[in-house]
Amino acid sequence: MDYQFDTAIPVLERTPGVMSALLGGLPDVWLEAREGDKKWTAREVLSHLIHGERTDWIPRVEHVLAHGDRVAFPPFDQEASIHAGGEQSIPALLDTFAKSRQQSLARLRELKLGQADLARTGRHPEFGVVTLGQHLSTWVAHDLGHISQVVRVMSRQYKEAVGPWVAYLSLLRSE
Amino acid sequence: MDYQFDTAIPVLERTPGVMSALLGGLPDVWLEAREGDKKWTAREVLSHLIHGERTDWIPRVEHVLAHGDRVAFPPFDQEASIHAGGEQSIPALLDTFAKSRQQSLARLRELKLGQADLARTGRHPEFGVVTLGQHLSTWVAHDLGHISQVVRVMSRQYKEAVGPWVAYLSLLRSE
Numbered sequence: 001m002d003y004q005f006d007t008a009i010p011v012l013e014r015t016p017g018v019m020s021a022l023l024g025g026l027p028d029v030w031l032e033a034r035e036g037d038k039k040w041t042a043r044e045v046l047s048h049l050i051h052g053e054r055t056d057w058i059p060r061v062e063h064v065l066a067h068g069d070r071v072a073f074p075p076f077d078q079e080a081s082i083h084a085g086g087e088q089s090i091p092a093l094l095d096t097f098a099k100s101r102q103q104s105l106a107r108l109r110e111l112k113l114g115q116a117d118l119a120r121t122g123r124h125p126e127f128g129v130v131t132l133g134q135h136l137s138t139w140v141a142h143d144l145g146h147i148s149q150v151v152r153v154m155s156r157q158y159k160e161a162v163g164p165w166v167a168y169l170s171l172l173r174s175e
Numbered sequence: 176m177d178y179q180f181d182t183a184i185p186v187l188e189r190t191p192g193v194m195s196a197l198l199g200g201l202p203d204v205w206l207e208a209r210e211g212d213k214k215w216t217a218r219e220v221l222s223h224l225i226h227g228e229r230t231d232w233i234p235r236v237e238h239v240l241a242h243g244d245r246v247a248f249p250p251f252d253q254e255a256s257i258h259a260g261g262e263q264s265i266p267a268l269l270d271t272f273a274k275s276r277q278q279s280l281a282r283l284r285e286l287k288l289g290q291a292d293l294a295r296t297g298r299h300p301e302f303g304v305v306t307l308g309q310h311l312s313t314w315v316a317h318d319l320g321h322i323s324q325v326v327r328v329m330s331r332q333y334k335e336a337v338g339p340w341v342a343y344l345s346l347l348r349s350e
Contacts, residue, residue, distance in 0.1 A: 001332035007202045011329070017196035022189055022322075027182045127339040134338035141337050144330035145346040147197075148323045154186070155319035157176035162316050163309035164302040171320040 003118060003137045012105060015143040016098035019046065022150065023090055031090055033157050040082060042153070045146050046093040047085030052076075053100035054084070057139045058107050064122035064132050065111070072123040178293060178312045187280060190318040191273035194221065197325065198265055206265055208332050215257060217328070220321050221268040222260030227251075228275035229259070232314045233282050239297035239307050240286070247298040 001007075023031065023042050031042045040048070060073050085093045118133030152171055159172045166172050176182075198206065198217055206217045215223070235248050260268045293308030327346055334347045341347050 001204065001208075001336065003333070003336050007204050010201055011205065014197055014201070018193055021192035021196040026185055026189070029176065029182050030186065033176075124339070127342075130338055130340075133336065134340060137333045137336035137338075138340040138344070141330045141333045141340075141344050141347060144326040145344055147326045148330070148346050151319040151322045155316045155323070158178070158312045158316045161176065161178050161308065161312035163305055163312075164299070165305075165309060165313040165316075167302075169313070169316050169320055171323050172316060 003133045003140075004115070005113070008136060008140050009105060009108070011140050012101065012143060015049075015147065016094065016101050018147055019049075019097065019150075020094045022147075024094060026090075030154050030157070033153050035153050035156055039153065040149070042150050043085065043090060043093065044082035045150055046090070046097055047083060048078075048081040049143075049146060050093065050097050050100055051081035051084035052142070053097070053104050055081075057135075058104045060122065060135055061108070061111065061113075061132065064120055064135070067122070069121040069123040069129050072125045075125045178308045178315075179290070180288070183311060183315050184280060184283070186315050187276065187318060190224075190322065191269065191276050193322055194224075194272065194325075195269045197322075199269060201265075205329050205332070208328050210328050210331055214328065215324070217325050218260065218265060218268065219257035220325055221265070221272055222258060223253075223256040224318075224321060225268065225272050225275055226256035226259035227317070228272070228279050230256075232310075233279045235297065235310055236283070236286065236288075236307065239295055239310070242297070244296040244298040244304050247300045250300045 023046075026042075034041055055074075056076050063071070063073055085096070088096065113132075118131060118136070120132040121129050122132065122135065124130045155169070155171050159166060162169060162172065198221075201217075209216055230249075231251050238246070238248055260271070263271065288307075293306060293311070295307040296304050297307065297310065299305045330344070330346050334341060337344060337347065
């Protein structure tokens with residue numbers, strides 16, 4: 001599927017509501033779950049998403065518009081991102097994410113980009129020349145990846161509890 | 176994690192809201208997406224979830240209470256399940272699923288099961304003897320698996336559109 005503003009934006013608009021529906025008021029045992037020592041909790045995923053709104057998605061759009069592919073994007077700091085939410089509660093993180101996303105989408109609309117702008121190029125610190133369309137598509141896929149991550153981490157807490165049904169639950173098995 | 180009613184039920188309560196937040200009003204291009212010929216659309220996933228409320232989750236709890244492991248559960252018909260929603264629109268399917276889930280959880284509470292009941296045994300047509308706790312844990316993990324499935328199918332529509340970022344988006348790559 002090609003990137004289209006009118007099909008991509010509805011996904012971006014929905015992510016905060018999906019996270020709220022999934023995580024709001026959920027018992028701590030789910031919110032604090034990890035897959036492994038280095039893997040993220042739901043809180044860390046929300047922090048990472050908030051950090052992305054502040055430093056990645058719209059800032060890189062504006063970077064492309066300002067510099068084209070002459071200046072590389074500042075690198076995204078994964079490690080800092082998971083601490084961006086500080087000590088906020090889950091409801092506060094959900095609220096901050098929802099507001100940050102609203103602001104990002106308001107700014108995206110303000111920029112009045114069209115399909116022709118998707119071919120504009122920027123410079124990724126690792127990948128080299130990338131297009132604005134690739135960056136905007138990644139925003140959508142990245143949201144969906146983190147929704148999937150949160151539910152995967154939750155589901156794997158029951159890997160033993162489901163007994164033989166693990167044979168039918170591919171999410172509990174695959175890495 | 177062991178199955179506990181007071182941590183499991185909040186997940187089950189949230190799934191219809193998560194599906195509504197994700198799919199309600201979403202452009203058709205996402206709702207009709209598949210990963211391959213035999214894979215399910217979002218509509219088919221919702222039908223399958225509705226079929227599960229009607230024929231699997233509470234019916235098998237009641238089967239265990241009535242028959243123990245003396246009589247095997249009737250098999251679950253996967254193929255029928257994806258057509259259970261008929262020609263209903265996505266908003267209608269979301270509404271039907273939400274109401275069916277509410278009824279299931281009302282019935283579960285009515286049964287006043289306790290932790291000791293989790294060791295009760297039933298007979299699965301394929302696996303043989305299973306416990307009520309394994310069945311109830313599977314209900315939770317199954318919900319999470321289908322949320323993950325819907326977002327995975329959506330995200331993979333952008334497998335080419337994201338360009339080099341596919342390297343960072345494991346959901347778009349893994350099978």
